Amino acid sequence: MDLSLSEAEIAFRDEVRALAASAFPNGETFDRSRAHEQRWHRALLDRGWAVNKWPVAFGGPGWTPTQSFIWEREMMAAGLPTPVGGMGPGMLAPILFAYGTPEQQARFLPDILHDRVRWCQGYSEPGAGSDLASLRTRAVLTGDHYVVDGEKVWTSGAHRADMMFCLTRTSDEPKRQDGITFLLLDMHAPGVTVRPIISIDGRHMFNGVTFDGVRVPAGNRIGREGEGWTVAKGLLTHERTGQAFVSLSLDMLARIRLAASGLPGSDGGSLMDDAGFAARLGWAEVELQALAMTELRTLSEVEAGGAPGAQSSMLKLKGTDIVQRVTEFFVECAGPYAAPWFPETAGQRQTIGPDWAQPEVTRYLEARAASIAGGSDEVQRNIIAKHVLKL
Numbered sequence: 310m311d312l313s314l315s316e317a318e319i320a321f322r323d324e325v326r327a328l329a330a331s332a333f334p335n336g337e338t339f340d341r342s343r344a345h346e347q348r349w350h351r352a353l354l355d356r357g358w359a360v361n362k363w364p365v366a367f368g369g370p371g372w373t374p375t376q377s378f379i380w381e382r383e384m385m386a387a388g389l390p391t392p393v394g395g396m397g398p399g400m401l402a403p404i405l406f407a408y409g410t411p412e413q414q415a416r417f418l419p420d421i422l423h424d425r426v427r428w429c430q431g432y433s434e435p436g437a438g439s440d441l442a443s444l445r446t447r448a449v450l451t452g453d454h455y456v457v458d459g460e461k462v463w464t465s466g467a468h469r470a471d472m473m474f475c476l477t478r479t480s481d482e483p484k485r486q487d488g489i490t491f492l493l494l495d496m497h498a499p500g501v502t503v504r505p506i507i508s509i510d511g512r513h514m515f516n517g518v519t520f521d522g523v524r525v526p527a528g529n530r531i532g533r534e535g536e537g538w539t540v541a542k543g544l545l546t547h548e549r550t551g552q553a554f555v556s557l558s559l560d561m562l563a564r565i566r567l568a569a570s571g572l573p574g575s576d577g578g579s580l581m582d583d584a585g586f587a588a589r590l591g592w593a594e595v596e597l598q599a600l601a602m603t604e605l606r607t608l609s610e611v612e613a614g615g616a617p618g619a620q621s622s623m624l625k626l627k628g629t630d631i632v633q634r635v636t637e638f639f640v641e642c643a644g645p646y647a648a649p650w651f652p653e654t655a656g657q658r659q660t661i662g663p664d665w666a667q668p669e670v671t672r673y674l675e676a677r678a679a680s681i682a683g684g685s686d687e688v689q690r691n692i693i694a695k696h697v698l699k700l
């Protein structure tokens with residue numbers, strides 16, 4: 310596969326850069342605030358680029374896989390989020406395209422496109438993580454509503470979400486997967502309680518969510534009752550394809566080269582001149598290029614109307630391995646400045662060492678969770694063994 314850009318693709322890349330520069334002119338950088346997010350989202354909507362992977366019929370730009378790839382690389386380099394809106398555009402929307410009724414598509418997709426409604430994912434439960442089919446949150450159809458009781462855990466962003474796409478048990482079948490139903494639940498409904506779980510880095514991302522007699526309209530069921538497992542698995546393949554982290558790793562490798570060029574190596578030159586360091590970095594780059602091609606191939610198939618399938622597990626597994634190794638280079642470069650960082654004292658103490666050290670070491674710590682999020686490494690290996698190697 311030829312990864313060099315054609316003239317048209319270079320022109321497209323320049324257009325992308327121009328859009329980013331016009332939304333944040335005069336060296337201003339995106340600061341992750343809601344105001345900046347809204348400004349950026351407005352610029353994307355005006356340009357018709359808010360949801361790059363959506364089909365044209367639903368508002369997507371109709372890009373080639375290479376254009377999507379260029380887009381993601383440029384966004385990563387500019388530090389801009391894409392798409393804006395968290396789990397709605399990238400995870401739920403493809404499921405609505407495939408399994409939603411026209412009424413459900415008309416009801417939910419515009420709010421996702423315009424970032425009016427934020428979504429969270431209610432899959433994991435205490436006792437149901439890797440073995441997701443053992444989930445026990447119960448939904449009972451009563452008239453035109455389901456009544457939901459149970460508990461979810463590790464729900465990222467539940468405290469900021471308006472809606473949850475969640476898995477519920479509607480019947481007890483001999484095969485546990487057969488009794489699961491996929492529902493869209495209003496997080497502001499009576500009976501929903503969100504409890505924060507603060508992680509070791511002091512951040513609030515995770516939550517526990519309990520449901521006590523929560524009423525969900527039957528029209529919020531995606532697919533048929535008892536067929537939620539198929540919907541859930543489809544969603545996971547989109548989640549995992551998004552966890553290849555290619556653009557992030559590429560961006561970090563470029564910055565590691567810069568950082569290492571300014572650090573002393575063993576023979577009087579820079580760390581980048583150190584043959585051992587350069588060889589290890591080079592090897593990570595080679596593997597990343599191979600992963601990038603696999604991602605492009607998968608994107609081509611998806612854009613031709615296919616679903617990612619077990620390939621998503623390969624992308625996620627290898628992408629996790631590479632992103633974790635890449636963050637380790639930063640820790641190596643930071644040396645003694647990669648000391649533990651305590652968020653409660655941030656801003657009160659003068660930090661020492663290069664400016665990049667602290668954020669990159671934080672990213673190194675965050676990257677450890679990639680082995681678990683979206684299904685653990687071991688679970689991905691099991692999927693590859695079964696569905697790719699047919700073992």
Ligand SMILES: Cc1cc2nc3c(=O)[nH]c(=O)nc-3n(C[C@H](O)[C@H](O)[C@H](O)COP(=O)(O)OP(=O)(O)OC[C@H]3O[C@@H](n4cnc5c(N)ncnc54)[C@H](O)[C@@H]3O)c2cc1C
Pocket residue numbers: 429430431432433434436437438439440462463464465466678679681682683684685686687688691
């Ligand atoms: C950053 C992050 C964000 C997350 N966000 C969400 C979210 O928004 N919504 C949500 O629903 N969940 C979320 N999760 C939860 C995540 O999906 C689960 O943590 C994951 O599926 C693993 O489940 P568990 O934690 O119960 O671990 P367990 O399933 O108890 O696994 C424990 C260990 O046993 C291993 N193991 C289990 N079964 C097997 C097997 N059959 N073969 C070999 N090894 C096995 C696992 O690999 C793991 O190492 C998130 C997790 C993380 C880390």
